[in-house]
Amino acid sequence: MSRDVTITVDGRPLAAPAGATLASALLGAGVTHFRTSVSGEPRAPVCGMGVCFECRVTVDGRPHQRSCLVPCADGMRVETAPNAMAPAASPASAGDGTVVCDVAVVGGGPAGIAAAASAAEGGARVVVIDQGMRPGGQIWRHRTAASLPRAARAWIERAERALDGAGSTWLARTSVFDASAGDGIVLRLTGDGAASPAVVRARRLVVAMGARELFLPFPGWTLPGVMGLGGAQALLKGGMTVRGRRAAVAGSGPLLLPVAAALARAGARVVSVTEQAPLGQAAAFGAGLWSHPSKLWQALGYGRSLLGTRMRFGTWVAAAEGAVDRVERVRLTNGRRTWTVSCDLVCCSYGFVPNLELARLLGCDVQRGRVVVDGRQRTSLPNVWCAGEPTGVAGEASAIIEGRIAGLDAAGADDAAVPAGLRRARDAWQRFGDRLTEAFRPRDEVRRLAAESTIVCRCEDVRRGALDPSWTMRQAKLYTRVTMGPCQGMMCGAACTSLFGWSPGTVRPPVTGAEVARLA
Amino acid sequence: MTRPVGVGVGPERPDVVVVGAGIVGAACALALVRESLDVLIIDAAFAGGGTTAAAMGHLVVMDDSPAQLALTAYSRAVWERMADELPAGCEYEMRGTLWVAEAEAELDAARTKQAVYAAHGVESSIVNADELARMEPALRRGLAGALFVPGDGVLYPPNAARWCVERAVALGARLREHCAAIAIGAGAVRVRGASGAEETISAGAIVNAAGVDAPHLTSGLPIIPRKGHLVITDRYPGLCHSQLVELGYLRSAHGLGGESVAFNVQPRATGQLLIGSSRELVGRDASVNGAVLGAMVRRAISFVPALAGCDAIRVWTGFRPATPDGVPLIGRWEREPGVWIAAGHEGLGITTAPGTAALIAADIAGRAAPFDAAPYRPVRAMPRMHGADAPEAACPAT
Numbered sequence: 001m002s003r004d005v006t007i008t009v010d011g012r013p014l015a016a017p018a019g020a021t022l023a024s025a026l027l028g029a030g031v032t033h034f035r036t037s038v039s040g041e042p043r044a045p046v047c048g049m050g051v052c053f054e055c056r057v058t059v060d061g062r063p064h065q066r067s068c069l070v071p072c073a074d075g076m077r078v079e080t081a082p083n084a085m086a087p088a089a090s091p092a093s094a095g096d097g098t099v100v101c102d103v104a105v106v107g108g109g110p111a112g113i114a115a116a117a118s119a120a121e122g123g124a125r126v127v128v129i130d131q132g133m134r135p136g137g138q139i140w141r142h143r144t145a146a147s148l149p150r151a152a153r154a155w156i157e158r159a160e161r162a163l164d165g166a167g168s169t170w171l172a173r174t175s176v177f178d179a180s181a182g183d184g185i186v187l188r189l190t191g192d193g194a195a196s197p198a199v200v201r202a203r204r205l206v207v208a209m210g211a212r213e214l215f216l217p218f219p220g221w222t223l224p225g226v227m228g229l230g231g232a233q234a235l236l237k238g239g240m241t242v243r244g245r246r247a248a249v250a251g252s253g254p255l256l257l258p259v260a261a262a263l264a265r266a267g268a269r270v271v272s273v274t275e276q277a278p279l280g281q282a283a284a285f286g287a288g289l290w291s292h293p294s295k296l297w298q299a300l301g302y303g304r305s306l307l308g309t310r311m312r313f314g315t316w317v318a319a320a321e322g323a324v325d326r327v328e329r330v331r332l333t334n335g336r337r338t339w340t341v342s343c344d345l346v347c348c349s350y351g352f353v354p355n356l357e358l359a360r361l362l363g364c365d366v367q368r369g370r371v372v373v374d375g376r377q378r379t380s381l382p383n384v385w386c387a388g389e390p391t392g393v394a395g396e397a398s399a400i401i402e403g404r405i406a407g408l409d410a411a412g413a414d415d416a417a418v419p420a421g422l423r424r425a426r427d428a429w430q431r432f433g434d435r436l437t438e439a440f441r442p443r444d445e446v447r448r449l450a451a452e453s454t455i456v457c458r459c460e461d462v463r464r465g466a467l468d469p470s471w472t473m474r475q476a477k478l479y480t481r482v483t484m485g486p487c488q489g490m491m492c493g494a495a496c497t498s499l500f501g502w503s504p505g506t507v508r509p510p511v512t513g514a515e516v517a518r519l520a
Numbered sequence: 521m522t523r524p525v526g527v528g529v530g531p532e533r534p535d536v537v538v539v540g541a542g543i544v545g546a547a548c549a550l551a552l553v554r555e556s557l558d559v560l561i562i563d564a565a566f567a568g569g570g571t572t573a574a575a576m577g578h579l580v581v582m583d584d585s586p587a588q589l590a591l592t593a594y595s596r597a598v599w600e601r602m603a604d605e606l607p608a609g610c611e612y613e614m615r616g617t618l619w620v621a622e623a624e625a626e627l628d629a630a631r632t633k634q635a636v637y638a639a640h641g642v643e644s645s646i647v648n649a650d651e652l653a654r655m656e657p658a659l660r661r662g663l664a665g666a667l668f669v670p671g672d673g674v675l676y677p678p679n680a681a682r683w684c685v686e687r688a689v690a691l692g693a694r695l696r697e698h699c700a701a702i703a704i705g706a707g708a709v710r711v712r713g714a715s716g717a718e719e720t721i722s723a724g725a726i727v728n729a730a731g732v733d734a735p736h737l738t739s740g741l742p743i744i745p746r747k748g749h750l751v752i753t754d755r756y757p758g759l760c761h762s763q764l765v766e767l768g769y770l771r772s773a774h775g776l777g778g779e780s781v782a783f784n785v786q787p788r789a790t791g792q793l794l795i796g797s798s799r800e801l802v803g804r805d806a807s808v809n810g811a812v813l814g815a816m817v818r819r820a821i822s823f824v825p826a827l828a829g830c831d832a833i834r835v836w837t838g839f840r841p842a843t844p845d846g847v848p849l850i851g852r853w854e855r856e857p858g859v860w861i862a863a864g865h866e867g868l869g870i871t872t873a874p875g876t877a878a879l880i881a882a883d884i885a886g887r888a889a890p891f892d893a894a895p896y897r898p899v900r901a902m903p904r905m906h907g908a909d910a911p912e913a914a915c916p917a918t
Contacts, residue, residue: 038755038790064754064831178810475566478573478678479609486754486833509808510832513754516795517828519835520817 007076019143020239021133022067022078023048023055028241032224032325034067036081039461042325043081044224046458046491048234049138050131051212053459053487057081064486068238069173070192071133098199101127101167103410104185106176106358107208109137110155111388111399111406115206116170117159118407122417125167127200128159129174129189135159137210138230139396141237155400171196177518178509181205181362181381190514198518204383204410207364207371208403209355211389216350216442217456217464217495218449220320225327228349229255236262243267247345248330250274250317253440254395259347260309270309272341274332276350277440279313284439316446320346335445350442353494354390360507375423377406385410394433401426447498456499457492459485464499473502486513534560534694536884537709537723539701539737541567543575543677544862545729546684547873549693551881552727559693560721561685562711564700564733568681571731571869574838576750576786576794577680578763579673579871580617583636584774587847587895588868591875593642594891598874599673609679611789616762617672618647618656619769620783620823621664626767630667637669644669658759658824672763674786677870684873704728704737707858725884727860728853732804732841734863738853742902743864745839746776747800749813754831757791759824766823772799773867776844776903781816783823793830795820797867799840806837842866844903850879850896860884861898 004015009026016025023045026034033042035056045055050069058079059065067078103119105112108130120126128135136142140152148156163170174191185202213228220226227235229251236242247268249260252275260273275282315334322328329342356366365372365380371390373379379386387402401422408418450456452465460481467476473496476482483489483496488511489504496502510519538549541563549561563569579599583589599612606612621627630646637644647666652659655668689695698714708722728738735741769782777799784796798816800809813835821828843849843864853859862880865872879896882889 062829063756472566474569478569479682484834486831488833508835510835513831513833515828516751516753516817516830516832517821519751519832520814520821520828 005072005074007072007074007078009078010080016072017143017239018072020072021235022057022059022070022072022076024068024235024238024240025072026057026067026078026080027235028239031080033081034224037222037458037461041222041461042224043222043458045235046215046227046231047213048227048231048238049212051487051490052231053485068234069131069133097197098201099127099169099197100201101125101169102202103127103204103206103407104129104187104200104202105206105208105407106187107137107210107388108132108135108170108172109139109208109210109388109399110152110396111210111403112137112206112208113140113155113159114400114403115208115385115387115407115410117155117162118404119206119411120159120162120165120168122408122411122413124411125165126163127168127202128163128170129176129187129200130170130172131175131191133172135170135172138234141234143237143239147237171200175512176358177512177514179205179358179362181384185383188509188514188518190510190512190518204385206377206385206387206403206406206410207359207362207379207390208387208399208406209358209390210399211352211354211393212490213349214351214353214442214494215491216446216449216498217454217492218317218319218446219451219454220322220327221348222455222458223320223322223327224325225322225344226320226346226348229253229259229347230349232345232347233259233262236266241266242345245269245344246271246342247347248272248274248317248332248341248343249347250276250315250330250332251348251350252276252442253351254436255349257311263345263347268345271343272330272332273309273311274315274317275311275313276316276443276446277313282313282439316443317346317348318449350446351437351440352389352393354393356390357488357507357511359384359386359390361509361511376409376418377402378409392430392433393437394429395436398426398429398433401429442498450495450499456495457482457485459487459491462492467496467500469500473505476500476502477505488512533722533724534558535723536560536725536727537562537721538727538729539704539709540570540729540731540733541681541685541695541697542570542572542729542731543568543681543684543870543873544731544865544876545727546681546688547877548727548729548862548880549688550684550691551877552884553688553691553693555881555885557885559688560696560723561688561693562696562699562701562709564698566697567685567695568678571838571841572677572681574748574750574836575677575867575870576784576796577675577677577870578617578786579675580763580868581637581642581669581672582868583633583640584770584846585895589636589640590891591848591872591896592868593640594878595872595875596671596673598878599675599871600671602874606680607683609676610683611676611679612673613789614671614673615787616668616670618652618762618764619667619669619767620652620659620764621666621767624664627664629767630665634667642669643671656760656762656764658826659764660823660825667767668762674763674788675870676788680870701730701737704859705856723858725858725860727862727880727884729862731863731865731869732839734841734861738856738859738861740855741849741861741863741898742844743841743849744776744801745804746842746866747798747802747805747837747839748796748867749798749808749816749835749837751795751813751817751832752834753793753795753827754833755791756793756830759826759830760785760787760793763787764823769797772797774846776801776842779812781812781819783819785820785824785827793827795827795832804839806839808835808837840866841869848872848876848896849898850876851883851893851898854899
């Protein structure tokens, strides 16, 4: 790390590592009360990637800023909830102008990077629109290139080289809030990127929005210190320090071990690692790999950092408990027996939910929770491609392959230019993804953990007891505002589906919050 | 209480079927059940899910016509009396309305308006430029002043409709949601349930409170959908205090002209800001019209510059059931025995639901109306309509 920067938090100076996100810096400094919820509860970051809106603070006089998306900068003034006095919003730093290109890529993770590099190498002028501070998305999130795996670094450098040409741009810290795909693609943008234009017009579009974590509400899940597995990983990569803290790692899926290992490497004491899927079910997935957890740990290189912590299968978080502003212990259960583990962090999530909102807004055909694509990653719309998790959650390798195919095809490469091997590999990864999803499907018990008083919608503090299972989703929205807060249901929408079988409603612009001036 | 509509007994034949559980139908059902009538409420979806769900919930006295003034003033007073009964989820607040004047000439119009309000017993006061700046520091400088109407209120409409329906049900009414009326006539309603099965329900009286769908059930009703857009922001408590409306809004809302926008911003109990308003005659196309939305938002920012930097989290549209003369249709439908109309409230349905309900309940129960019902009778002279969805048969003169 080159040097620290100094920010002011509630009037006191705080040294933050250069390149750190504000959320990570605040967590590392022991801040547990980022914002006050609408019913008065302290809240702290959960997702680490701009989805949950729990990490909002006032930055330089602007309220409601997601601290996980803001890089620490020298002289930055931050007010957390107990001190934020509802200041008037300052005028928007509204971007201006229109950028025109051949191929627009929305999302800067592996799929978007591979698509952008492939399309630009094919001669297209490419604009990438990404929420992150740096290229990489979630899985390749990094503060310094040196911290990246070699393959990831190679792809990012390849994309940077390819986008170096005239007419190509990477728009960081920028989101699409409205889009249409008529004769040409029109994307309307919001974001803090100073150079961010208001509109991108493109001939073709690659949607590579990745996925978010699946959270299922349990008693105490709103306590500061309870976060997602991916959330913990993102916050660690963002510069969160956890030395000496006790972490309970739980939930489901292949993130469990990497996150436990990353926490241990960063100096946390991993007090428990619990996978809700039964051992047999997980084992069926891994072609023998999962049947030998210790062997798997070694194989994946996690064994050493987690020495002394045994992974339990068929075990899940029943509740998190603690003081009003921090988690202090977690109740674990295997359905027969319940026990309590003291901890300072609970990292728990249940796999992934593909980000379908942009594809749905455009009108792409979506079936069984996936954007429908053909062998060239073409959606049902003639000028829109889709790559990565929205076509079916299958991980990084699959996303790169899909991105390559989409980028080549969108740039107008002829059929022969898309190697047949890529398509075969893609199909194999999709089958892998299906098996993965099946193996780690949340059991019924974890879908029903929310008690009457458990908050389902964290933005609007809607408790489970306020939701009548006989309602439709729309009825629930109108009567309680569930899913209607700033996160737009990105957190509790899946919980509503899980608890009540409600399906998400129609998608309307703005698909993400945007300054009022951007609608003008 | 007598049963003037006759032989209604038991579930097969209620005294009254109220078609539509929007705010107007819900209020009518509650008023009717309080007349000791056996009431069945049906709705194609659920209580408060139609135009009510899209409404701003501004409880406001308006004086576009003497009829409008009488109905809004009576109704606003009822809401105020009910305030203590309303559950917290209805978010009733008496925030008052500031009718903002951009220039001195508008302030003269505001003085005229004040005189009309005063003559009707509605409290209001003229606020000069300095007072306005103190009351609402977020308004741009250089405005001429405003008319302040302190008794106006704000409500969360879907829950207000739901509460009326739940109160009615608690007092003995029956509710059938996801049950669509497909025809009204001859003392009966033809309905289609969620399963698709159809049946006929006979009743002594049928109240068509189906809002923009009312003309599809009672032919000849001069009601057309008038589309509006709304934007809601994240929470910015304290940015605005009263409902802020430009006096120019009255031009936008008056008559049945084409496309128009006006500055109309409402601070909600949650701290969120609702930004309106627009009017268009485009049939039932619910899609967001970027041009109209943009004009509406620019108008709002021109009055409250700080809105520019507030986060908008949702945009939606809705359809006001508009009539050519701007007055709702309330009362017996003389062309069809046993049918009453309670529809056509344009953008004032939330405000005027209680007054509408009082007129309907009194008429069906055979009592004297609490105020002159004549101006609202559905069969009356109307200007011709030119809307995209204008029903073929215009309403004939009585």
